[in-house]
Each structure stands twice: as C-alpha cells, then as structure tokens.
Amino acid sequence: MLQIENVVSDRGSRYAVSGGAAADEAEVAAFLKQLKRAKKYAKATHNTWAMLQSDGTQRKGDDGESGAGNVILRMLEREDLRDHIVVVTRWYGGKHLGGDRFRHVQTCVNAYIDALP
Structure with a gap:
C-alpha cells in the first residue's frame, strides 16, 4: 500500500491519497x-475510491x-492504470x-500516479 499524506490543505480540509493492487471487488473490500x-482513516469524512479492472469493469465509491x-x-x-485501487x-x-474539491481530488490522484515506481 502506497500512502501519501497531507497532499492538499484548504480551508481546514485535509487530503491524503492511498492505493495498491486490487483486481476484483473482494480485493477492493480488503484494501479499504x-x-x-488506521483510526484516522476510519474517522475521515470521505474515503472516495475507484478502480479499473483489466477487463474494463469500472468500480467506484463516492463515500458521500x-x-x-x-x-x-x-x-x-487516462493513465490506463488497471487492477489498481486509488483512494x-x-x-x-x-x-x-x-x-x-474536485481539483483537490485530481491533485491527489496526480501525486499518487507520480509516486508510482
């Protein structure tokens, strides 16, 4: 699991991004x-996520x-990043x-993609 904390801070809201390999719904559930x-992630206001499976199936969760x-x-x-969950x-x-907030989500995802090996 790759985690990057304190990616964005704006008007009191704080953002982090996490991700890792996930090929199906069961692996997404296990990742989440x-x-x-971690208590701070469990108490977060939103843990939004998405993944694109290798067969093209799309999964996402807005969490409010x-x-x-x-x-x-x-x-x-756009990045063709498959079998990978980003939260x-x-x-x-x-x-x-x-x-x-959407700009901040994009900033977080870009930070995650840039940090991938």
Missing part, C-alpha cells in the same frame, strides 16, 4: 478494510463526496469547498 484499520469517485476513475482511464481521503474542515 486495511486502510480503515458526490462525483469524486468518477473523477478518480476518469484519471485512471482519496478527506477530513472535512468545516467550510464547503464547492468545485475546488
């Missing part, structure tokens, strides 16, 4: 379970951050970010 074993899973999925498609975590800071 492992991530949330409407549309964020789709943003991650589109970026994975963007947000700890809400008390102020609505509007459309900026």
Whole structure:
C-alpha cells in the first residue's frame, strides 16, 4: 500500500491519497478494510475510491463526496492504470469547498500516479 499524506490543505480540509493492487471487488473490500484499520482513516469524512479492472469493469465509491469517485476513475482511464485501487481521503474542515474539491481530488490522484515506481 502506497500512502501519501497531507497532499492538499484548504480551508481546514485535509487530503491524503492511498492505493495498491486490487483486481476484483473482494480485493477492493480488503484494501479499504486495511486502510480503515488506521483510526484516522476510519474517522475521515470521505474515503472516495475507484478502480479499473483489466477487463474494463469500472468500480467506484463516492463515500458521500458526490462525483469524486468518477473523477478518480476518469484519471485512471487516462493513465490506463488497471487492477489498481486509488483512494482519496478527506477530513472535512468545516467550510464547503464547492468545485475546488474536485481539483483537490485530481491533485491527489496526480501525486499518487507520480509516486508510482
């Protein structure tokens, strides 16, 4: 599991990104379970995620951050990153970010992709 913390901080909200290999729904569930074993991730406001399977099947979860899973999925498609889950975590800071939240999700995914070996 690759984790990058404190990728973005804006108006009190903080973002992190995590990811790793996941080829099917069971591996996605196992990854999310492992991530949330860390108390701070379990208590995060949102753990949005997406993965693109090698056969083209798309999976995503917004976890209350409407549309964020789709943003991650589109970026994975552009990079052709398959059988890999990417999770963007947000700890809400008390102020609505509007459309900026999608820009922050993109920043997190780009940081993750750049950190891949």
